Amino acid sequence: MSIELQLKNKVLEALQQMYGQVVDPESIQIQKTRKDFVGDYTLVVFPLLKISKKPPEQTATEIGEYIKKNIDDISEFNVIKGFLNLTLNNNFWLSFLNSVGQKKDYGYIINKEKPNIVLVEYSSPNTNKPLHLGHIRNNLLGYSVAKIIASQGDKVIKVNLVNDRGIHICKSMLAWQKWGNGITPEKAGKKGDHLVGDFYVKFDQEYKKQIDELIQKGISEEEAKKNAPLIIEAQEMLRKWEAKDETTIGLWKEMNSWVLKGFDITYKNLGIDFDKIYFESDTYKLGKEIVLKGIEKGVFLKKDDGSVWVDLTEEGLDQKLLLRADGTSVYITQDIGTAHQRFADFNADELIYVVGNEQNYHFQVLKLIMNKLGYSFSEYLFHLSYGMVELPEGKMKSREGTVVDADDLMDEMIHTAEEMSKELGKLDEYSEAERIQINRTIGLGALKYFILKVDPKKNMTFDPKESIDFNGNTGPFIQYTYARIVSLTKKAQARNSITPNKIKTDITATNKELQLIKQIHSYPEILFDASETLSPAIVANFVYDLAKEYNQFYHDHPILNEVDENISLFRLFLSQQIGKIIQSGMNLLGIDVPERM
């Protein structure tokens, strides 16, 4: 039983014994004592005054005395206003630390009785242009959330849904046909996704020119957009694609393969992966059948022109199109199909979509539709909606060339790490290969941490020049702390081959040391919270706080140089447990930690 629960039960017992009342356990508030007060756990007594019918101080004192008498681990207590601060003895914390040392995956839930099967969909790129900063947030969030959920004992399946069909794909294809001169990624010496992206941009430029020309001739902008020859050609190409025209399909396959190869490299560099990849070109027709059945059931309505709609006005929304008049599917149709498919494929209990908040409405609608169709899993569809990544100048706009490319950004970060370590002379003695490895770890660590430390639902500003730092609340700060601990361990081993796997519990620990142990103590609940709220930011901030606290400890506590051997061993042991947790927490964020830096 956790100490919090023990305390709570004792308080309930005390209230019954002393005031003769059974109270709602909800009204017992046990929380961690704030740092600037003496104590480990605090009972807020204000809600209990009705029962005790005594002033706060007196109530708190009476409960405190009862608890001290009845729980051995409580060594003392103090009362400040309506707060009862309880202190646990050294022995409790040191024994606890020993127990952490025994565990391999401290904080994880290993054998959950009924693990849920959770699908996490993330990334979901379009195959017409390379990945950018927005995708990076998406990928990092999805990957981390998947790991965090898995740490709590559930079975997680990571899936990607590649958007590989549609008018936007045809635009790149058409531009390549017209202006590509048969170029390939090999000939151009360029990643395939970037090459295809160039043609997407080219299309847009030429399209714009045509629109301007038409406007000059006195045609309205709206008409010009619809009638520019290029867009008509692109639409024609889409029709050919849907009709399975051989040359169109051929080109489509080739260009898509270029892009996908490029994505693979980006994913690999980012350090993320998937268990299953769905292609929209395979799944886009799945939903149509379900929608047609829905009409029979009377869930959807068919208009005179043949288009199919769902009426969500009763739910406070509008009508939403599900099938076009010509019978073709739209975006949400496909999602209806894939949701059905996935629950069937994996017997899933829950499906989490990591998708930007501009699609909040889309997922609200999707959930309602699945519900109307009678799918019981509709309540287990969860949209992990994250905020936009903005630049200091505002939103990224591909047309204005202000998009921050994913590959470039990673390169830049690694390069910055390289310059920093060169400047500091940190890696001078290491081999070229080691330097590359370490700089990579640090550069990517900085990027990933910077993005993941922010609450997912919030918009965030990303300043490519200034925002990424290697000091303060950053990935490298945490990595550095880890490297120091590894270094300590190695030195200890060199001096003395015995590494402690247990410490004495009768040592007097300093406040800072106790503070660190308490932070370790809260790791499991941090992981639980992060998993419940799907927020890697909680883990990120926890690891930072731990590292910060450790650095302070490191600064003014001799460890290997401590003369008292028992204390020295204790500090080393404590350091190692903290190293373990830093590694564990960073791993859940998808961030590597270096052995040295």
Add this chain to the structure above:
RNA sequence: GGCCCCAUAGUUCAAUGGAUAGAACGGAAGUUUCCUAAACUUUAAAUCCAAGUUCGAUUCUUGGUGGGGCUACCA
């Protein structure tokens, strides 16, 4: 117009309804015969406004203000 999200130091981020709102960057001033100074110490600086619920509100409710998003036979 309708719906959703956000608002905290100059900047970027924290805070299950609890005590004196925490960090970091930037600013100012310091620490190295000592286990990695990518570290540590000191310092100034903030809850958008107004009501309400509560013993207690940054947190919950309502209304305003400001910012963002969605509201396509696009994805």
